[in-house]
Amino acid sequence: MTTIVGRTAAGGDERPTSRNWTARFRARLGRVVPPDQLLPDRQPAYVRSWIYVFGALTLAALLTVLASGLVLTVGGATWWHTSSLGHFVNSLHLWSVELFFAFMVIHLWGKFFMAAWRGRRALTWITGVVAFLGSIGTAFTGYLSQSNFDSQWISGQAKDGLNSVGIGAWFNVLNPGQMLLWHVALLPLLLGLLVVAHVVLVRRHGVVPPIDADTPTGADNWPEPDESAEGGSR
Numbered sequence: 001m002t003t004i005v006g007r008t009a010a011g012g013d014e015r016p017t018s019r020n021w022t023a024r025f026r027a028r029l030g031r032v033v034p035p036d037q038l039l040p041d042r043q044p045a046y047v048r049s050w051i052y053v054f055g056a057l058t059l060a061a062l063l064t065v066l067a068s069g070l071v072l073t074v075g076g077a078t079w080w081h082t083s084s085l086g087h088f089v090n091s092l093h094l095w096s097v098e099l100f101f102a103f104m105v106i107h108l109w110g111k112f113f114m115a116a117w118r119g120r121r122a123l124t125w126i127t128g129v130v131a132f133l134g135s136i137g138t139a140f141t142g143y144l145s146q147s148n149f150d151s152q153w154i155s156g157q158a159k160d161g162l163n164s165v166g167i168g169a170w171f172n173v174l175n176p177g178q179m180l181l182w183h184v185a186l187l188p189l190l191l192g193l194l195v196v197a198h199v200v201l202v203r204r205h206g207v208v209p210p211i212d213a214d215t216p217t218g219a220d221n222w223p224e225p226d227e228s229a230e231g232g233s234r
């Protein structure tokens with residue numbers, strides 16, 4: 001009598017893969033982002049243009065924001081006021097946020113004028129815009145978490161506006177504990193998921209070509225994923 005391992009190795013396991021969730025999940029991932037597009041080592045020639053640099057610069061600044069924010073979280077809510085190292089990390093966190101927004105705005109406007117939603121990339125554009133809006137809220141709660149007179153003034157100026165649109169009952173800008181938790185827990189998680197989805201969609205459909213570029217046919221251009229396979233979706 002052959003064992004299960006033997007039957008599997010010999011291809012004798014005839015159980016339908018449709019009931020195997022790992023196989024279904026693996027197949028689904030392969031349809032979302034084909035393996036040769038996940039970490040490509042070649043890109044079309046037009047990617048050498050400077051406008052394509054700001055997406056990568058935005059991601060690099062975001063990673064610096066997350067790393068410095070993690071250090072600040074470990075140090076505590078008042079560490080950056082009492083320690084020279086904490087003050088340095090806080091400054092690094094602030095200026096990486098400033099660069100993050102600068103790079104992201106240039107990236108956003110550059111893709112807007114390139115009509116980056118072309119070629120079934122509408123969802124890529126939407127996730128990028130939503131991530132930009134989410135980053136504004138994340139930065140706002142960061143300013144409210146400074147635990148100084150600056151944060152008190154900002155929260156005092158913002159409370160009437162937020163109350164006027166009906167969200168002051170559950171988004172209380174005068175509560176520094178709530179704002180700190182929003183800033184270090186919930187909003188970075190949501191923003192991170194949006195950024196991951198955005199990058200996955202970029203890998204799936206490839207970077208958008210310039211408007212006046214010819215239809216890519218060379219080996220340097222990634223083909224669109226095969227969505228005609230069973231279970232594929234648009």
